[in-house]
Amino acid sequence: MLELTDITAGYDGTPPVVRGANLTLRPGEAVGLLGPSGCGKSTLAKVAALLHRPDRGTLTLDGTPVTGYRHRAPRALRTAVGIVFQQPRLSADPRLRLRDLIAEPLRATGRRAGAAATVGELAERVGLGADLLERRPHEVSDGQLQRACLARALVLRPRWLVCDEMTAMLDASTTAALVGVVEAYRAETGAGLLAVGHDPVLLARWCDRTTRWSEIAED
Template structure:
């Protein structure tokens, strides 16, 4: 479902690659835990997998198709097949949009609308909000009016809105308490049961080992060696 083959990647001005020859497979119907310390390249790897950062070498294969290019250079159907939850929800949300409109973003873009139209997808938004345990009264609040954990749950709902074939999560539960963490990991697990692939990056070994029924736990990335 998702394959990275001998991927190297970095950023301008870096003295060496952040990723150096990393190979990783995430099969459909599996949750793969990516365990590595902070600063070792987990976020860079997920950005490459999300087609936001071009590797300097190596290949990215999504659902059997080798993908070249990033962002809008990639066909829309391929972009929509990937859901991505970033580590910091405030960096990935528009502060002027309510949670309802944030969740609606993939649905609106799939319908080729210029701006989120939550009224066109009210039933699906309500379903997603219930799935991630966001009460209806929170949906009309702006990001600054909710907690980091509530905003992160909205971001997970957004990532799931388009029923992605590949779900990428970067420390998705770092801002959640223990009961909510368990609930959100169950949400991810249920999505995997539909045949999707999930790559979950975390430095929390106990979390990954307890919640990834099929997993490859990496002590570190090649870039950290």
């Protein structure tokens, strides 16, 4: 279970952008979080992915309350969640080839054995040819880069996946392809999904249930 309880979060002493948010995600479940731009969805997604410490509240992951975030989180919890952001160019190191971008979490966790085969398999799954793996972010399209970012999120085989407006910058065919990759992964592993977005049609088709921001957090 991934449980966000009474989460209040902000940045650098400014007024919080998330107030009193509560959300529960069960294993294998796909939950859509629908809300307008600027309401705090992305901040809550970062809390769920252990990338942002809330000012108040509790994140419980598989029965364990999280007390450390980012590099301070225990590895077993930190690697249990994969996240894909809305803007791939802001979340990808421009110096890395796509091959190395996908392999980043493997290197960070000391899992180098078999990394090349794992990266190759995932690249094929997300629709990246071998030639694209040798390119850097500025040499590929937004859709191709987002495919690499999705592969990076899946490379450690997380039990939970957070997609924060993953398809907002993509065309319809790329959106369908990446949603298909996520669903195939979930069917294979039983991973839970939190899909954050502002498109009610996409979330309704993609998720088991959709909840509106106004239903889980204070205004």
